[in-house]
Amino acid sequence: MQLRSIALTNQKGGVAKTTTTVNLGACLAQIGKKVLLVDLDPQGNMSSWLGLDIHNLGKSMYNVFLEEVYFEEVLTKTCIENMTLAPSNVALAGVERILAHEKGRELILRNRLLPVAERYDYILLDCPPSLGLITVNALTFVKEVFIPVETKVLALNGLVTLTNTVQVVKEKLNRNLEVTGIIACRFDGRTNLSNEVYNQIKERFKDRVFDSIIRENVRLAECPISGKPITLYAPESPGALDYQNLAKEVVEKEKLSIL
Numbered sequence: 327m328q329l330r331s332i333a334l335t336n337q338k339g340g341v342a343k344t345t346t347t348v349n350l351g352a353c354l355a356q357i358g359k360k361v362l363l364v365d366l367d368p369q370g371n372m373s374s375w376l377g378l379d380i381h382n383l384g385k386s387m388y389n390v391f392l393e394e395v396y397f398e399e400v401l402t403k404t405c406i407e408n409m410t411l412a413p414s415n416v417a418l419a420g421v422e423r424i425l426a427h428e429k430g431r432e433l434i435l436r437n438r439l440l441p442v443a444e445r446y447d448y449i450l451l452d453c454p455p456s457l458g459l460i461t462v463n464a465l466t467f468v469k470e471v472f473i474p475v476e477t478k479v480l481a482l483n484g485l486v487t488l489t490n491t492v493q494v495v496k497e498k499l500n501r502n503l504e505v506t507g508i509i510a511c512r513f514d515g516r517t518n519l520s521n522e523v524y525n526q527i528k529e530r531f532k533d534r535v536f537d538s539i540i541r542e543n544v545r546l547a548e549c550p551i552s553g554k555p556i557t558l559y560a561p562e563s564p565g566a567l568d569y570q571n572l573a574k575e576v577v578e579k580e581k582l583s584i585l
């Protein structure tokens with residue numbers, strides 16, 4: 327199959343970007359896909375979740391952005407076979423300032439990643455909660471954007487800002503870019519609000535919204551501390567089931583010609 331490169335992004339904090347990157351990545355790897363996860367958040371949540379001591383990383387995405395190392399030098403294995411991680415920590419926060427006036431600064435990640443990209447079926451980039459240079463670098467590299475949305479809050483304005491940013495990057499830097507999936511997360515079917523938010527997103531973004539919904543599930547909140555993705559931490563949980571269904575739907579879309 328052809329490589330799929332996907333940025334998981336939303337400038338709003340705490341909407342389940344990292345939860346979705348790790349668990350979707352694990353589910354894809356467990357159905358036999360070769361997966362690369364790239365941590366692009368200076369908080370390093372994905373890296374510490376997957377067992378790294380982020381205060382002592384050695385080489386990380388920071389060094390990749392400063393072009394001090396090749397991309398493959400930062401890669402580390404994870405507890406899931408077929409799933410590799412490029413880690414980050416707080417050092418990455420300095421990149422925005424250091425590169426602020428660098429020519430071609432939006433293209434660094436693309437240039438560094440391209441030589442290794444073909445080794446993978448899926449490259450998932452966990453973006454920080456901002457639309458700064460790091461997110462722009464992610465959007466310049468990928469073909470697809472997935473937007474996790476917290477269905478507990480009405481946040482359509484934020485989504486419009488985000489899709490406008492995607493459009494600008496598409497016009498200026500990456501004409502292949504498309505928002506191909508909105509993911510309804512933290513869904514609580516007992517509340518009207520979750521249903522209302524889902525319906526509004528569906529009305530606005532139509533078939534770009536995944537049918538699979540990620541329910542609010544305490545096991546998902548617990549699993550970062552366990553150091554494992556949900557399918558290893560609580561394989562029978564609703565959270566595991568929801569992310570497995572999402573992975574199936576993502577794979578189904580491989581057949582679509584827009585990709």
Ligand SMILES: Nc1ncnc2c1ncn2[C@@H]1O[C@H](COP(=O)(O)OP(=O)(O)OP(=O)(O)O)[C@@H](O)[C@H]1O
Pocket residue numbers: 338339340341342343344345346367369371453454455511512513540541542543544546547548
């Ligand atoms: N379906 C869910 N059920 C219960 N808790 C969840 C669910 N999804 C995410 N969470 C919890 O919500 C919080 C925010 O999730 P997460 O860290 O994935 O968001 P994020 O968008 O990556 O945040 P940030 O913007 O800070 O990077 C975490 O504590 C996570 O465990």
Ligand SMILES: [Mg+2]
Pocket residue numbers: 343344345367371452453
């Ligand atoms: Mg995160």
